[in-house]
Amino acid sequence: MASHSHAPDVRAELDRFTRACREQGTPVTHQRLAVYRALLESPGHPDAETVHRQLRPEYPTLSAGTVYKTLEMLEGLGLVKKVGATGPSRRFDANRHPHHHLWCVRCHSLTDIELDAGRAVDLPADLGFQVIEYTIQFSGVCAQCRVRGDAGLDPDSGAPTAQP
Amino acid sequence: MASHSHAPDVRAELDRFTRACREQGTPVTHQRLAVYRALLESPGHPDAETVHRQLRPEYPTLSAGTVYKTLEMLEGLGLVKKVGATGPSRRFDANRHPHHHLWCVRCHSLTDIELDAGRAVDLPADLGFQVIEYTIQFSGVCAQCRVRGDAGLDPDSGAPTAQP
DNA sequence: TTCCCGAACAGGAATCATTCTTATCCAGGT
DNA sequence: ACCTGGATAAGAATGATTCCTGTTCGGGAA
Numbered sequence: 380m381a382s383h384s385h386a387p388d389v390r391a392e393l394d395r396f397t398r399a400c401r402e403q404g405t406p407v408t409h410q411r412l413a414v415y416r417a418l419l420e421s422p423g424h425p426d427a428e429t430v431h432r433q434l435r436p437e438y439p440t441l442s443a444g445t446v447y448k449t450l451e452m453l454e455g456l457g458l459v460k461k462v463g464a465t466g467p468s469r470r471f472d473a474n475r476h477p478h479h480h481l482w483c484v485r486c487h488s489l490t491d492i493e494l495d496a497g498r499a500v501d502l503p504a505d506l507g508f509q510v511i512e513y514t515i516q517f518s519g520v521c522a523q524c525r526v527r528g529d530a531g532l533d534p535d536s537g538a539p540t541a542q543p
Numbered sequence: 544m545a546s547h548s549h550a551p552d553v554r555a556e557l558d559r560f561t562r563a564c565r566e567q568g569t570p571v572t573h574q575r576l577a578v579y580r581a582l583l584e585s586p587g588h589p590d591a592e593t594v595h596r597q598l599r600p601e602y603p604t605l606s607a608g609t610v611y612k613t614l615e616m617l618e619g620l621g622l623v624k625k626v627g628a629t630g631p632s633r634r635f636d637a638n639r640h641p642h643h644h645l646w647c648v649r650c651h652s653l654t655d656i657e658l659d660a661g662r663a664v665d666l667p668a669d670l671g672f673q674v675i676e677y678t679i680q681f682s683g684v685c686a687q688c689r690v691r692g693d694a695g696l697d698p699d700s701g702a703p704t705a706q707p
Numbered sequence: 708t709t710c711c712c713g714a715a716c717a718g719g720a721a722t723c724a725t726t727c728t729t730a731t732c733c734a735g736g737t
Numbered sequence: 738a739c740c741t742g743g744a745t746a747a748g749a750a751t752g753a754t755t756c757c758t759g760t761t762c763g764g765g766a767a
Contacts, residue, residue: 406734408744442746447725463627463680468724481672492670500679507686508645515664515679516627522671570714570763606717611754632753716761732745
């Protein structure tokens, strides 16, 4: 929907997953494939419960525990990442391209964005921190919420004032 | 220790808080001041339970609910922010200077860093996203864990992480 | 200062997300 | 098709957070 939805090659990713499992002797089960596929096909960054709910029609006996365990296992393989959301439940991200996040303080949507990676952000070396990767989280108001136009939010306040 | 200045003027912040409360007719209670002070004095980004534990000796009757409510109220005032951590509990940040985060994937410490980035990171205008602020989260291994060479403990909560 | 009122508080129950436990079940090799 | 170890389903247990209720207290008025 949003501007640059980078559609992942689902089949290729599932193949990669299958290979990774085989390599380390881990069984490739329907459930695991289903969970990973659901995540790959999700436009946003669903939490475990959302994945579970999405799959229930197709796999009526799929248990929540399996979803949680599979997501953790996928994270261990480096195929998905937890994204640090401020909401009540953890969200997962199967987009393996380096990318950043747009967090709408109004509707709590979380959208991927791929900025031109030409410029890297560097850290002072004296910190001794070894960077594996970095993600920029932009907080603000998404296009839809701006169009919808509830009160103009002034950037100085910084406070969402999301009181119902 | 480079740009890692971590000394908010506690008294000034508490004054600001008091004024903000008075302005909107909200009572300034000992509990609220204590919670905010605890957060201002915490080097890291404690979760609600850590704040509660820290304050219990001084305020033996302070209840967890009050800590949660106060943190939420402080967020509403724009004085603290939730930080999107991937751990089990939410963490809070009373550092109101624009800053970024170093997340250690080993010990789960979360450290502030102020990159004097003269240049802002820009977003393509056609996204229609109105940025209020942005935070860069660097994931990697902190200096202590690199020296230690293995998994450590979370310096904020003191809770052992995952592995025995 | 003391009195009063409404909002905040403590304590604990309830809810939500996540992890753990245990008795089956199945993927993949033989 | 048969075995077997790891995976699964179901639900109990845990942990974090929110909700509820009777009591207490901040701070304006007398």
